[in-house]
Amino acid sequence: MVRRVSVLVFCLGVVTSSIWADEIVFKNGDRLTGKIEQVVGGKMVFKSDVAGALTVELSNIQTFDSNTPINVHLSDGTVFSQRILKSGAGQFAIEGDETLKAQEFELATITSINPPERPKEKWSGNVSAGLTSTHGNTRTDAINASVSLGKRTEKDRMQLGADYARGRQEDKDTGEKITTENWWRAKGKYDYFFSKKLYGYLDGRYEKDSIAELDRRVIVGSGGGYQWIESDDMNFSTELGMASLYEKYDNQTESNSEVSAQVGYYFDKRLAENIKFINDLTYYPSTEKFSDYFLTSTAEIRAHLTKNMFANFKVIFNYDATPAIGKGGTDTKYLVGVGWSF
Numbered sequence: 197m198v199r200r201v202s203v204l205v206f207c208l209g210v211v212t213s214s215i216w217a218d219e220i221v222f223k224n225g226d227r228l229t230g231k232i233e234q235v236v237g238g239k240m241v242f243k244s245d246v247a248g249a250l251t252v253e254l255s256n257i258q259t260f261d262s263n264t265p266i267n268v269h270l271s272d273g274t275v276f277s278q279r280i281l282k283s284g285a286g287q288f289a290i291e292g293d294e295t296l297k298a299q300e301f302e303l304a305t306i307t308s309i310n311p312p313e314r315p316k317e318k319w320s321g322n323v324s325a326g327l328t329s330t331h332g333n334t335r336t337d338a339i340n341a342s343v344s345l346g347k348r349t350e351k352d353r354m355q356l357g358a359d360y361a362r363g364r365q366e367d368k369d370t371g372e373k374i375t376t377e378n379w380w381r382a383k384g385k386y387d388y389f390f391s392k393k394l395y396g397y398l399d400g401r402y403e404k405d406s407i408a409e410l411d412r413r414v415i416v417g418s419g420g421g422y423q424w425i426e427s428d429d430m431n432f433s434t435e436l437g438m439a440s441l442y443e444k445y446d447n448q449t450e451s452n453s454e455v456s457a458q459v460g461y462y463f464d465k466r467l468a469e470n471i472k473f474i475n476d477l478t479y480y481p482s483t484e485k486f487s488d489y490f491l492t493s494t495a496e497i498r499a500h501l502t503k504n505m506f507a508n509f510k511v512i513f514n515y516d517a518t519p520a521i522g523k524g525g526t527d528t529k530y531l532v533g534v535g536w537s538f
Contacts, residue, residue: 217245220252220260221282232262235309254303258285269308270301314350321345324508324535328363338363338377340531342510353387353395359512361529379405379529393423397435408527409520411444413490415480417458429466435459441480441490445520452518456480456489470500491515498535506535 217229220242230244240252262280268290269275278290289300321344328338340361347354363377381403389395401415419437426433439458444451460478467473477493496510512529519525 218260218262219282221258222256223258223285232260232266232309234311235306236311240309254306257303259283259288259303261288267310268306269311270305271307272305317347317349319345319347320538322506322535322537324506324533326531326533334368335366336363336376340533342531342533342535351389353389355385356383358382359531361531375406377407379403379407387421389423395421395423397421397437405527406446408523409446411446412442414442416440419458430464432461432463434461439480447520447522454482454484454488456482472498474498488517490517504537506537508533508535
């Protein structure tokens with residue numbers, strides 16, 4: 197009698213666990229019962245009662261159901277936490293309630309199920325510095341420094357950066373030290389994403405250059421951008437907007453203030469495991485006279501020596517169609533340094 201009761205309890209346990217388990221139905225007709233752990237990157241992690249933990253291609257599944265509500269994310273941005281019901285080939289349904297009727301969806305629209313929690317967004321960036329000193333027939337010294345900070349969330353992106361350089365050369369006859377380079381610039385940018393690709397931006401720049409007689413250049417702009425590519429290996433975006441550009445030169449009493457268009461792009465690409473190329477360009481043509489424009493571009497090669505330490509070579513190119521009196525419009529700066537990323 198005891199043996200019969202034990203067998204009956206065991207059978208009831210097996211039947212009950214099957215009834216209350218999640219189930220997936222494959223396109224070839226096979227079935228598995230167990231528990232859906234998650235779906236990430238087109239693959240389902242499924243804990244089978246018989247086979248243990250398995251990773252299954254979502255494309256091989258015909259339909260599935262869940263015993264309890266699961267968190268499902270669809271490609272159109274829809275997110276719901278409902279019990280899943282079996283449906284037709286390549287489909288699934290969600291359990292209805294008093295306010296929501298059962299609905300069917302395509303399996304191909306699933307981007308994730310029970311996705312892992314997103315890591316908390318935090319600021320990242322890098323700092324670098326360089327020093328050049330010569331002693332002999334000529335005596336020169338030069339320093340440069342750069343810093344950049346950034347933070348990316350699901351909805352927005354913030355970027356801050358600054359560059360500085362100063363150089364001097366000693367006159368061989370008089371011993372007087374003549375400044376050959378003395379400039380700095382700072383910039384900030386905020387992007388708000390209306391969708392995964394489309395965003396609006398607000399940015400600003402401020403720079404000074406005593407050798408170019410530039411007392412200050414202030415640019416404030418806004419517009420829209422499109423993020424064509426965003427990944428660990430490559431990023432590419434383009435932007436179009438309007439800007440207010442103000443310039444004041446040391447050797448001129450009058451300042452220059454104008455409204456200009458703003459067209460630009462940002463691109464970076466990992467060339468090798470430890471080498472990265474970074475390039476951006478922004479063009480500011482005056483709305484009154486397109487031949488009067490300011491263009492700025494930065495290109496950088498960054499080679500990581502360790503996980504955090506890197507060496508870099510940066511080129512900053514500026515062209516101002518209306519420079520200070522007696523000065524050229526083209527200005528190219530070269531910076532070599534060693535830095536630390538965090």
